[in-house]
Amino acid sequence: MASDRHDIEVSVNGTTYRRDTDSRTLLSDFLRHELRLAGTHVGCEHGVCGACTILLDGVAVRSCLMLAVQANGHELSTIEGLAGKGNALNPIQQAMHEHHGLQCGYCTPGILMTMTAFLKENPSPSEDDVREALSGNICRCTGYQNIVDAMMAAAEALRTAAS
């Protein structure tokens, strides 16, 4: 079959990109290979591990379960957009750092994007809420407890910053 190409325009972390892409290119591969934003990781490529989680119009989704063409006209946020000026860690990143919420770091971009959307919708979560929100992100290193601690601390830091 001749390749089926489409012109698409997406905004990623506030920057607009126009590209010509094959319809069968997954959004995860588009970000990594076309836009060279390799902070979005891929683990399983069938929706199970959560490493590829990004925000689509502010909502956490698996980028391995979307086609790049489907992102046409939408706003995406990826791990590259979290840090502030001069790469200053944002409160969620800072809490992960302080609570030793990562070891190899492979799962970390997906976890940070998942929890960015979650903490925005749930500024005062219980520990159970945090565990439920994390249930779709597999981490092979940390045993999760430090991530949960980090997220409780991040929620508090975000609340303080907002008040």
Add this chain to the structure above:
Amino acid sequence: MKPAPFKYVAASSLDHALSLKSEYGDDARFLAGGQSLIPTMNFRLARPSVLIDINGLKDLAGVDRSDTAYIRVGALTRYRDLERDGDFLRCCPLFADALPHIAHPQIRNRGTIGGNLSHADPASELPALAVAMRARMRIKSSTRQRDVPASEFFMGLLTTDIGSDEMLVEIAYPAMAPRTGTCFQEVARRRGDFALAGVAAVVTLDEVRRCTEIRLALCGVGETPVDASAAGAHLIGTDCNDEAIGAVAAEVQDMIYPSGNVHATPDYQRHIAGVLARRTLSAAFQRAGHGV
């Protein structure tokens, strides 16, 4: 690149989507949430030659409560929106029990009710809910429209009554009778996994708390959702005492033929089905009693 090549078309209207489907037939698939279709394409278990993206068809999404007899849910309504719709969850409380069991938040953010029911995974929660609630499926092609009861919609493993030129456009759930209580429970090995067995129970009582109707449907224990309502006969006319509920659970265990999988033997699935039938019926009875 994981999927095999295909032609992608973003449908601009329902008519457009249906005319493409009648043109390409079985070679084409609708792309809804993509949370089942894209993984199977990434594995190349599915190799459609045309993908008709229906995500732009906003009229296909949303809950319509204007009809008092039915709550009508558009096929493109995402789990995410149902989970956050308090009015809908009050009208259809089985969904409040079942939705949190479906996969993970990120998948519920994309997955749609129409994609779920069209995919017809027998381990999925929503086909069992549709059977328990006596939902009606509205199916459309370019030239006709028909309504199919859930009992006739699920025809086999991953197989429904939807024809090659048709789309599921809406699911209508009958409004609950007064003094009705419901409960869904399941057992899975890990959070978000497909159920080893799950049971949806609906119990309706009369003014003196005697049971007048039972609906019971199971997921995960057959090639389609299993309607076990006939076992509820033990409860009709009773006050749903433990003995009667136990008799229903035992009969449910005799009605099913689970196949077993890497996580569970058939005997274990049958055991869980019995335990869950007992628990969901008791809970549904309690909840129905609150309305007496």
